[in-house]
Amino acid sequence: MIAHLTGTLATTAADHAVIDVGGIGYLFGASTRTLTALGATGERVTVHTEMLVAEDSIRLVGFASAGERDWFRLLTSVQGVGARVALAILSILDPTELTRAVVAQDKAMVARANGVGPKLAERIVRELKDKAGGAIAGAPGLPPPPAGTASADALSALANLGFRPAEAAGAVKAAEEELGPGATLDALVRIALKKASRA
Incomplete structure (x- = not known):
């Protein structure tokens, strides 16, 4: 699995780019925002990457x-949303805007993306609210923790250990309340794991 690439941006096009890493050119698809x-x-x-393997x-x-x-990853977990549709959504909405759309169940916001009709937009906001729960927003109605903070990294660590997003968010929130700011x-992570194991 390739998690990220660091190198020289060689070329860009409408829907992809090539990054040169040590003389090897890696082509990757991307949203227009990226x-x-x-x-x-x-x-x-x-560049942070996701490897898609098909037959x-x-x-x-x-x-x-x-x-x-x-x-x-969340978007492509929804039935009917492939890589192309997910990238179309990410081309018009950044993570914060997507968070707001899902928390508010604003299907019209998601339906602005190419290839996303009203029914699919409704399924996306409904399923992602159920799947991601509090992890999307840290808590209902609140923005997710800023990237690079201990809270965001703790959420990521628990997710990598296999905890569901809602479980991870609840455990990290409980750990924050116990430990306080800073x-x-x-x-x-240590306290969150204890909280999650008791749940």
Whole structure:
């Protein structure tokens, strides 16, 4: 599994780009938002990636942030949403806007994306609210923890250990309340694991 790539941006196109890593060019699909965020060719960039494996192909999808990649995974977990539709949604909505749309059940906001009709938009906001629960928003109606914070990293750590998003969010929130502001990542994860195991 390739989690991220760091190298020189070689070329960009309407829906993909190539990054040169040690003389090897990796082609990856991406949203227009990510392609814009990458900057000019020749610059050194880091791209978070998701590897898609099918019977007849292996391809990479790239993201400017880990948050966008997480949303791609959530979106493609919904029936009827493939990589192309997920990237179309991520091209018009950033992770914060998607969070608001799902929390508010705003299907019209999601339906603005190419290839997303009203029925699919309704299914997306309904299923993602159920699947991601409090993890999408940290708590209902609140924005997710800022990327790079101990809370966000703790949520990611628990998700990587196999906890469901809602379980991870609840455990991290309980750990934050117990430890108070300024808690370290190690402490948050340790206490959150204890909270989650009791649930």
